[in-house]
Amino acid sequence: VIKYAGYGPKFVHSLGHGVGLAVHEAPTLSQRSRKMLRHGMVVTVEPGIYLPDQGVVRLENMALVEAYGATILSKNDWFYEF
Numbered sequence: 550v551i552k553y554a555g556y557g558p559k560f561v562h563s564l565g566h567g568v569g570l571a572v573h574e575a576p577t578l579s580q581r582s583r584k585m586l587r588h589g590m591v592v593t594v595e596p597g598i599y600l601p602d603q604g605v606v607r608l609e610n611m612a613l614v615e616a617y618g619a620t621i622l623s624k625n626d627w628f629y630e631f
Contacts, residue, residue: 556598565593568611590614591622 551560563579568591576584578592586592592614597607610623 551596551598559598559600560596561599562597565595565609567592586614588614588616 551557563577563582565578567574567576576582576586576590576592578594590613591611593609593611595607595609597605599605610621612619612621612623
């Protein structure tokens, strides 16, 4: 979505990361990551767009990885209306 909206070059960090005993832990979610997500992992999905001299838009949601999909743990229901 970010790429097709023309903001691909402004998306300059990873998509998310694992959450556990530490807030930021493996796996890192990015195009370069080769780690497989496993059932029971909790990860963040936090896309961000950085616009110099304008600001930053960044949304973070947490998801529980399940055997055949994921359950969104965050309560940002408004985010999914787009």
